[in-house]
Amino acid sequence: MRPVTSSTASWLAASFAAVMVVSGSLVAAQSAPDGENGRYTMTPIPEGVLRLDTRTGTMSTCTRNGTGWACYAVPDERAAFDAEIGRLQAEVEKLKGQLAAGPTVSGKIEEALPKSDPLKKAEPQAREPKVAEGDRKIEIPLPSDQDLDRVMSFLEKAWRRLIDMANRVQKDVSGKI
Secondary structure (H helix, E strand, C coil), X not given: CCCCCHHHHHHHHHHXXXXXXXXXXXXXXXXXXCCCCCCEEEEEEXXXXXXXXXXXXXXXXXXXXXXXXXXXXCCCHHHHHHHHHHHHHHHHHHHHHHHHHCCCCCCCCCCCCCCCCCCCCCCCHHHCXXXXXXXXXXXXXXXXXXXXXXXXXHHXXXXXHHHHHHHHHHHHHHHHC
């Protein structure tokens, strides 16, 4: 073997470095698109597996049924919120347009309002309390003699029943002792 000269050693070192860079970039190019574990990451849950697509960010729940595995997209609340916000903004713009194109008030605005409500039904005059000028007096109708007689007969009957009940209780107690 011949001794290695410095130009040969530097040429070998450069070619070795080039081979390492090319082979390293090939290995990196093969593993770069899918990441370390692939496109999807799986997390076990009680119903099956939760799948996350690392490229799009969508999530799915995968469950096993009689025919095999089935994955269903998990509803994205953010998308629902954005859709509702868009709908509400469109409705606000529509209402603003209607308000701007709506009829304007014409005539005097400073007119005095009526003192009574024309739609309110008038109450009968007989039931209204009598009002003197400046003083308000409320008259309460007193019961008639017939109403008083009915009340008195009711109280007499109730009193007699109470006395009869007390007498019976006294006889029962004195007879047993």
